[in-house]
Amino acid sequence: MAAICVFCASSSTLDQKWIDLATGTGAEIAARGHTLVSGGGRVGMMGAVADGARAGGAHTLGIIPQALVDLEVADLNADELIITDDMGTRKNLMVEHSDAFITLPGGLGTMDELFEVWTTATLDLHARPILLLDPEGFYDGLLDWLAELASTAFVRRAALDQLIVTRSIGDAFDEIEKRLVQ
Known part of the structure; x- marks a missing residue:
């Protein structure tokens, strides 16, 4: 059983396909017996991933800054809700409590969250799996740009290789579980 941190949008005005992707990701966390670590919000994809995980019986840990609690967007249904003073502390605690990351x-x-965990991995500050779950090519432009940066030596090829890109929920969890066993 692993603690899987999911980074995603918290906007409440997203297309239903993104909400469904988040709900499915949360459901897969539960189906595989993992714990969800999230940014502690109840709206948008962040709320959907937590709802999907809880619906399947997964333990949920939300970590949210007080400023967002004050805006009434906290996931008060989380099994555990840690309230921080600021966003930096929130991110640090999310990393500390997680065995793997899915964006x-x-x-x-x-x-910001993806690049922070990815950068710290490239600096050998952790060796946790970092996945980009991108079934519809949402990040293709970003990945092309990063590949170009690698060709000009602004980004090391080894750094790019640390990011695992998957196109399906099942593949994402297969990749995490394969790497956590090693």
């Missing part, structure tokens, strides 16, 4: 489609906050 779903999202915006600036999602990118």
Whole structure:
């Protein structure tokens, strides 16, 4: 059993396909006997992944800054809800409590979280699996740009190789479980 951190959008105005992807990811966490670590929000994809995990019986840990609690977006149904003073502490605790990371489609906050765990992995500060779950090519432009950076030596090829890109929920969890056994 692993603690799987999911980074994703918290916008409440997303297309249903993204909500379904998040719900399915949460359901797979539960089906495989894992724990969800999330940003502690109840809206958008973040809320959907937590709802999907809980519906399947998974334990959920939300970590959220007080400022977002004050905006009434906290996932009060989380099995555990840690409230932090700021976003930096939130991210640090999410990393500390997680065995692997899955990034779903999202915006600036999602990118910030992905790049932080990815950068710290490239610096050998952790060796946890980092996955980009991208069934519809949402991140193709970003991945192309990063590949170009590698060709100009701004990004090491080894760093790019640390990011595992999958196109299906099942493949994402197969990759995590394969790497956690090693």
